[in-house]
Amino acid sequence: MLSDISLGRYYKADSILHRTDPRIKTLLYVVYLVVIFIVKTPAAIGALAGVILIQIFMAKVRPSVIWQTVRPVIPLSLFILILNLLTIKQGNVLLQWKFITVTDYGVSRAVLMAVRLVFLILSTSIMLTLTTTPLKISDALESLFAPLRIIKVPVHEMAMMMSIALRFIPTLIEETDKIMKAQVSRGADYDTGSFLNRVKGYITVLIPLFVSSFRRAEELAVAMDARCYRGGDGRTKLNPLKLTGNDLLVGWFLFACATGLVVMDLTLR
Amino acid sequence: METISVQDVTFTYGSEGADVSAPAEPALENLSLEIERGSYTAILGANGSGKSTLAKLIDIIEVPDSGRIVVFGKDTADDSLFWQIREKSACVFQNPDNQIVGTIVEEDVAFGPENLGIKLPELRERVDQAMKDVGIYELRLREASGLSGGQKQKLAIAGALAMRPEVLILDEATAMLDPRSRDEFLAVAEDMRRKKGLTLITITHDMSEAMRCGRIIILSKGKKAAEGTPPKIFADVELEKYGLRRPVAIRFAYELARLAGRTLTEEDLTGEARLRERLVKILSDPSLKEDPDLPETGPDNGTISERRKIMSVKDLFSSYDGGRTFAIKNVNLDVYEGEILGIVGESGCGKTTLISHLNSILKPSSGEIEIYPEDGVTLRCTQKKDVQRIRQTVGLVFQYPEYQLFEETVYKDICYGLRKMKLSADEQKGRAVKAAKAVGLEKDVLRRNPFELSGGQKRRAAIAGVLAMRPKILVLDEPASGLDPAGREEMFALINSLREAGTTIIIVSHNMDEAAAYCDRICCIRDGEIKVTETPEALFGDKEKTAVIGIDQPKITKFSDLLKADIRKTMPQVEFESPKFDPEEEARRVYRAVLKARLKDVK
Numbered sequence: 001m002l003s004d005i006s007l008g009r010y011y012k013a014d015s016i017l018h019r020t021d022p023r024i025k026t027l028l029y030v031v032y033l034v035v036i037f038i039v040k041t042p043a044a045i046g047a048l049a050g051v052i053l054i055q056i057f058m059a060k061v062r063p064s065v066i067w068q069t070v071r072p073v074i075p076l077s078l079f080i081l082i083l084n085l086l087t088i089k090q091g092n093v094l095l096q097w098k099f100i101t102v103t104d105y106g107v108s109r110a111v112l113m114a115v116r117l118v119f120l121i122l123s124t125s126i127m128l129t130l131t132t133t134p135l136k137i138s139d140a141l142e143s144l145f146a147p148l149r150i151i152k153v154p155v156h157e158m159a160m161m162m163s164i165a166l167r168f169i170p171t172l173i174e175e176t177d178k179i180m181k182a183q184v185s186r187g188a189d190y191d192t193g194s195f196l197n198r199v200k201g202y203i204t205v206l207i208p209l210f211v212s213s214f215r216r217a218e219e220l221a222v223a224m225d226a227r228c229y230r231g232g233d234g235r236t237k238l239n240p241l242k243l244t245g246n247d248l249l250v251g252w253f254l255f256a257c258a259t260g261l262v263v264m265d266l267t268l269r
Numbered sequence: 270m271e272t273i274s275v276q277d278v279t280f281t282y283g284s285e286g287a288d289v290s291a292p293a294e295p296a297l298e299n300l301s302l303e304i305e306r307g308s309y310t311a312i313l314g315a316n317g318s319g320k321s322t323l324a325k326l327i328d329i330i331e332v333p334d335s336g337r338i339v340v341f342g343k344d345t346a347d348d349s350l351f352w353q354i355r356e357k358s359a360c361v362f363q364n365p366d367n368q369i370v371g372t373i374v375e376e377d378v379a380f381g382p383e384n385l386g387i388k389l390p391e392l393r394e395r396v397d398q399a400m401k402d403v404g405i406y407e408l409r410l411r412e413a414s415g416l417s418g419g420q421k422q423k424l425a426i427a428g429a430l431a432m433r434p435e436v437l438i439l440d441e442a443t444a445m446l447d448p449r450s451r452d453e454f455l456a457v458a459e460d461m462r463r464k465k466g467l468t469l470i471t472i473t474h475d476m477s478e479a480m481r482c483g484r485i486i487i488l489s490k491g492k493k494a495a496e497g498t499p500p501k502i503f504a505d506v507e508l509e510k511y512g513l514r515r516p517v518a519i520r521f522a523y524e525l526a527r528l529a530g531r532t533l534t535e536e537d538l539t540g541e542a543r544l545r546e547r548l549v550k551i552l553s554d555p556s557l558k559e560d561p562d563l564p565e566t567g568p569d570n571g572t573i574s575e576r577r578k579i580m581s582v583k584d585l586f587s588s589y590d591g592g593r594t595f596a597i598k599n600v601n602l603d604v605y606e607g608e609i610l611g612i613v614g615e616s617g618c619g620k621t622t623l624i625s626h627l628n629s630i631l632k633p634s635s636g637e638i639e640i641y642p643e644d645g646v647t648l649r650c651t652q653k654k655d656v657q658r659i660r661q662t663v664g665l666v667f668q669y670p671e672y673q674l675f676e677e678t679v680y681k682d683i684c685y686g687l688r689k690m691k692l693s694a695d696e697q698k699g700r701a702v703k704a705a706k707a708v709g710l711e712k713d714v715l716r717r718n719p720f721e722l723s724g725g726q727k728r729r730a731a732i733a734g735v736l737a738m739r740p741k742i743l744v745l746d747e748p749a750s751g752l753d754p755a756g757r758e759e760m761f762a763l764i765n766s767l768r769e770a771g772t773t774i775i776i777v778s779h780n781m782d783e784a785a786a787y788c789d790r791i792c793c794i795r796d797g798e799i800k801v802t803e804t805p806e807a808l809f810g811d812k813e814k815t816a817v818i819g820i821d822q823p824k825i826t827k828f829s830d831l832l833k834a835d836i837r838k839t840m841p842q843v844e845f846e847s848p849k850f851d852p853e854e855e856a857r858r859v860y861r862a863v864l865k866a867r868l869k870d871v872k
Contacts, residue, residue, distance in 0.1 A: 135372045167372045170414040181630050182673040185665040186734060187657075187689030204685070207675035211720065216367045223368035225330050226360040227381040227428065228352065234386040238379035238396060 015060035022140035044265035084110030134166035156232025278336035314488035315512030358436035359429030365421030419450025500538035518828035524856035585636035611788030664740030670731035704737035785850035
């Protein structure tokens with residue numbers, strides 16, 4: 001019933017981007033986030049699309065997978081497009097029909113917003129989720145936020161919590177599925193009826209799920225205790241993050257692309 | 270000799286908490302025992318007897334209220350030794366899912382040594398070695414959540430071994446595994462004990478597992494009730510008092526000896542061959558009393574197929590991925606009114622998928638399931654209008670049903686299905702009370718919060734919730750899992766009484782002895798296909814057939830068959846009846862056959 005949920009799905013492949021240090025990828029992700037929101041000129045946006053294509057190529061992700069990640073946001077993207085088209089009144093009027101006014105500024109603005117959303121999803125999935133396992137992401141965050149330990153932020157604990165949460169997602173999905181089946185066999189109905197009724201119906205799933213999550217948490221805590229877990233101090237790592245020349249090369253290359261895009265955009269304005 | 274020494278230990282849960290007004294019963298009380306280095310010890314006891322608590326104390330996850338625990342010369346009360354002791358003892362717990370920390374197999378194995386601060390390259394070497402030792406090296410880059418139950422438990426052992434412990438505690442670690450995975454798992458643990466000199470402590474409800482150990486310690490209500498070698502324990506201790514039972518082969522032997530007016534001693538139990546030798550000797554003794562009023566053996570059940578058909582599964586195929594692979598394929602199965610049908614097979618063979626189809630939770634890829642609740646009525650799972658009625662006609666109790674309870678009171682939870690059926694309040698009440706009574710819950714339990722009940726009671730409450738809907742067919746997935754031997758017997762007695770009351774029962778099980786003893790017919794599934802559906806007598810009476818299908822014989826049958834062969838060597842004229850699977854009943858049959866043959870000789 002719930003098997004099609006794919007939260008931050010990882011795409012298994014052997015590519016340059018897959019091998020790149022997750023810290024570099026996280027930093028690049030932030031850089032591109034900024035770039036996506038800075039660039040405005042059509043030429044720069046075109047160039048940005050080109051750079052994203054290069055990234056897809058570097059990640060060796062199949063086009064069908066890219067399509068699957070983008071498809072869910074297309075309705076939202078179209079909605080934003082139409083909303084912007086209809087609400088922006090500045091600029092030269094292109095079309096006037098009853099209460100609908102479309103201006104040239106509105107068109108460019110609307111297209112920009114819609115395209116930004118698609119780029120955002122693409123860059124999140126290519127830079128992070130598709131090419132990096134959850135554990136690596138949390139490793140990267142732990143390492144990048146390490147300086148915050150000086151001001152007593154429990155960086156290691158937060159990263160550990162995150163990776164355990166990610167580790168338990170499939171287990172809890174399976175459990176939810178089991179509970180739902182059991183309640184359905186007692187006559188529960190999660191698919192029909194009014195919205196309120198359906199929400200109420202989910203109580204029969206949520207309560208057992210909560211109870212069992214607490215039980216699991218307790219057992220997991222004992223198991224972690226038994227395996228001598230005592231926080232991050234003095235802990236070693238089987239696969240420590242290590243920066244290689246290749247990582248730096250990828251990092252500088254994509255960073256240079258990003259800088260180029262911004263410079264190009266600013267000069268064209 | 271170095272030992273783990275538990276000296277006069279008392280421990281109460283929550284004793285350091287604030288709730289002094291209602292002091293809880295101690296989980297362990299004045300417990301003293303010694304476990305030698307390198308030994309193999311089983312700790313037995315009913316649910317709630319304090320077994321797991323003892324494991325936690327040895328691994329210093331809990332600290333005793335009073336008394337001392339010394340692990341190989343190190344006192345657990347000495348704070349400076351805390352990590353040293355914990356490092357040297359490792360645990361594998363019951364639920365495979367709740368002890369895996371890492372997403373990827375090798376990352377999880379590394380978790381323990383990483384905590385110990387082991388540096389590369391030793392860390393890598395330890396992790397690889399541990400994975401090779403338990404045979405999961407090929408799986409090292411797989412996602413842990415995608416492994417099978419048996420593989421997950423092996424992963425848990427690997428995680429323990431990577432810490433290089435001296436003590437390995439298995440806390441009901443095999444309870445959720447099927448017989449084959451269980452054997453593999455224990456073989457790995459025993460192998461590590463031999464090769465690395467590990468001290469192995471296993472906490473279990475499975476008596477045949479206890480037989481493999483060098484020593485058994487029985488706990489009862491937090492106290493040590495008995496201690497000794499397996500033969501001594503099974504010969505001398507009144508196990509029923511502690512919610513335990515003898516292993517089936519030994520129960521069978523004792524009944525046989527009792528009928529012959531003899532007794533068995535500790536020495537007779539030191540090996541199966543020896544036990545058989547002794548039994549043959551007893552039976553061929555010329556002075557054997559020829560009891561004239563030998564109890565008649567129980568009647569054979571009537572032919573099942575003469576009964577009314579209540580369900581028919583026709584050419585059923587089921588797929589989770591749109592037809593690329595099939596979880597079950599080409600299943601044809603008729604179920605008859607009033608029978609107990611057992612479905613057996615290894616984990617992952619498609620048992621659970623099949624039963625989910627029986628009450629239309631899953632839709633078939635192709636094929637049909639017809640249900641005939643009464644004469645002239647046919648419900649079809651492919652007809653949308655029939656689905657609701659099918660769900661009421663076929664009640665489904667999943668494994669660990671207690672995990673689905675959600676209401677504030679047991680009564681409300683039992684009524685959940687009835688509310689969904691939109692029955693009147695009076696009708697609901699009548700049915701709920703009756704269902705609670707049928708599963709053996711006292712009336713005052715109905716008002717209580719289900720989460721406060723004991724494990725066994727919770728399970729009964731959950732079953733009552735399904736029973737209240739008055740299903741004509743009740744399907745139970747592993748109804749006895751996790752229960753102690755006495756609890757298992759009670760569960761099967763309950764199932765039997767439901768059948769007597771007219772309900773048709775389908776049980777999924779991987780315990781062959783129980784399936785054979787309680788079911789009228791057994792349906793074997795392998796790789797999603799039904800291999801055979803037969804009476805236990807026909808199925809297990811033919812050793813070659815079970816070997817071809819690839820299922821285990823019940824333990825009682827294995828032992829009894831060997832004994833019968835031994836008896837024939839000295840008394841070739843004995844003709845044995847068809848096998849039975851209740852150890853006492855089978856003993857009576859063997860005894861009667863031997864007596865009959867002798868009487869014939871005399872004439």
